[in-house]
Amino acid sequence: MELFGIFFAAFLINNILLIRFIALCSFFGVSTKIDTSVGMSLAVIFVMTISSAVSWLIFHAILVPFHLEFLRTATFILTIAALVQLEELYLKKMIPTLYRAMGIYLPLITTNCAILAVAFLAIDYRYNFVQSMVYSLGVSCGYSLAIILFAYIRERMALAPIPKWFQGYPIAFITAALMSLAFLGFTGMFGL
Amino acid sequence: MILTSIIVLGALGFVFAALLALAADYFAVAVDPRVSAIIAIVPGANCGACGAGGCHDFAERVAKGEIAVSGCVVGGAEVAKKIAEIMGTAGFTVHKRVAAVHCGADNGQRWRKANYYGVKSCKNADLVASGGLMCSYGCLGYGDCFCVCAFDAIKMVNGLPQIDPEKCTACGKCVTACPRAIISLRPYDFPVRVACSSHDGPAATRKNCPVGCIACKICEKTVPDVFKVVDNLAVIDYTKTGVDCGPAIVKCPTKCILQGGKNEQK
Numbered sequence: 001m002e003l004f005g006i007f008f009a010a011f012l013i014n015n016i017l018l019i020r021f022i023a024l025c026s027f028f029g030v031s032t033k034i035d036t037s038v039g040m041s042l043a044v045i046f047v048m049t050i051s052s053a054v055s056w057l058i059f060h061a062i063l064v065p066f067h068l069e070f071l072r073t074a075t076f077i078l079t080i081a082a083l084v085q086l087e088e089l090y091l092k093k094m095i096p097t098l099y100r101a102m103g104i105y106l107p108l109i110t111t112n113c114a115i116l117a118v119a120f121l122a123i124d125y126r127y128n129f130v131q132s133m134v135y136s137l138g139v140s141c142g143y144s145l146a147i148i149l150f151a152y153i154r155e156r157m158a159l160a161p162i163p164k165w166f167q168g169y170p171i172a173f174i175t176a177a178l179m180s181l182a183f184l185g186f187t188g189m190f191g192l
Numbered sequence: 193m194i195l196t197s198i199i200v201l202g203a204l205g206f207v208f209a210a211l212l213a214l215a216a217d218y219f220a221v222a223v224d225p226r227v228s229a230i231i232a233i234v235p236g237a238n239c240g241a242c243g244a245g246g247c248h249d250f251a252e253r254v255a256k257g258e259i260a261v262s263g264c265v266v267g268g269a270e271v272a273k274k275i276a277e278i279m280g281t282a283g284f285t286v287h288k289r290v291a292a293v294h295c296g297a298d299n300g301q302r303w304r305k306a307n308y309y310g311v312k313s314c315k316n317a318d319l320v321a322s323g324g325l326m327c328s329y330g331c332l333g334y335g336d337c338f339c340v341c342a343f344d345a346i347k348m349v350n351g352l353p354q355i356d357p358e359k360c361t362a363c364g365k366c367v368t369a370c371p372r373a374i375i376s377l378r379p380y381d382f383p384v385r386v387a388c389s390s391h392d393g394p395a396a397t398r399k400n401c402p403v404g405c406i407a408c409k410i411c412e413k414t415v416p417d418v419f420k421v422v423d424n425l426a427v428i429d430y431t432k433t434g435v436d437c438g439p440a441i442v443k444c445p446t447k448c449i450l451q452g453g454k455n456e457q458k
Binding site: 082 | 193196197200201204205208209211212215216219220221
């Protein structure tokens with residue numbers, strides 16, 4: 001039940017894109033088409049879960065014993081960058097179809113702030129290993145939900161008669177703001 | 193404190209670097225050198241006209257021998273020749289193909305039974321009482337083919353698409369875009385087409401269109417090798433190259449067999 005709570009808190013109530021406003025660059029960048037947003041979502045779910053697990057291990061196994069908690073930014077960036085590279089190499093060899101489906105998004109994700117944020121937040125919340133895994137899964141699913149919904153709306157908007165001065169990013173920002181307001185409605189669900 | 197942080201971070205960096213170096217070696221994928229050579233040659237439009245999922249997939253499948261070296265329709269003969277050199281099968285000829293429009297009724301000859309005021313697109317018009325046209329087979333004239341052509345090879349002249357055979361790459365986008373399927377691909381060096389798609393009987397076609405094929409079989413009698421009337425419509429056998437179709441073109445009573453070529457008429 002506690003894990004369930006963690007998952008839904010990350011998934012809906014504290015949605016990383018619409019409530020925390022983290023990783024907005026990819027939110028606006030790859031949401032013009034449903035296909036690309038699905039590919040990006042899959043890649044984010046994959047990378048975020050693995051990278052937060054590895055970051056958690058490195059933080060608790062290396063940085064805490066040496067009292068080097070202040071080094072976590074540098075360490076996590078190093079870890080995530082190396083990990084994404086490794087995953088890319090692995091996928092290319094072992095699962096070429098998956099690599100082709102999300103290959104171009106993997107390098108993009110290396111510098112995605114959401115991945116780093118989740119690694120930090122899982123430690124700030126003092127989650128144990130299982131909890132932090134569930135948390136990062138929840139966050140990445142929340143990311144997917146928000147970006148795919150947004151892509152559906154943007155595809156419809158591309159055909160809508162929008163005034164010239166609102167076309168493109170202005171209307172996208174307004175839409176994102178409205179979606180964010182809608183997601184505020186989840187506050188208080190499950191007593192969270 | 194400074195020393196431990198330097199050591200820890202340095203060690204982590206070293207471990208990751210070593211891991212990556214090992215992984216790069218262990219997970220190295222042997223890429224067929226021909227694949228990258230073919231990718232360098234093909235146009236890179238990722239149009240999918242070859243049947244493969246993009247140019248990369250095309251190159252891989254050519255290298256495997258699943259697709260012919262002439263498979264890239266956009267690249268045409270030039271690219272096919274280069275790919276053939278890479279694959280070691282040089283010295284064959286490629287038959288270029290171009291799009292052909294099988295309707296000859298422009299705005300003046302297109303008889304209407306109603307006026308269509310909807311969205312100006314063939315796909316939409318076709319859904320509503322056949323776009324207000326008498327003929328339920330012919331060109332609707334809103335230029336869906338013109339819109340999808342990525343090579344500027346289609347011009348709308350008086351409501352009828354005109355193909356530029358020099359620019360056309362036979363990618364097939366217009367063929368699928370036309371809701372009435374009046375565009376097909378013909379060999380470039382066989383510049384004759386039947387400008388009608390109507391399978392209506394002679395009387396019905398006469399009633400609907402001044403330039404439709406009325407299945408009189410005169411073409412079949414004058415040039416029997418090439419022409420054949422199937423299901424009330426003249427069909428050209430494009431495999432019979434080198435046959436002079438001139439007599440049939442001249443004799444066709446509704447002038448629906450047209451000479452194509454450099455400046456494709458109509």
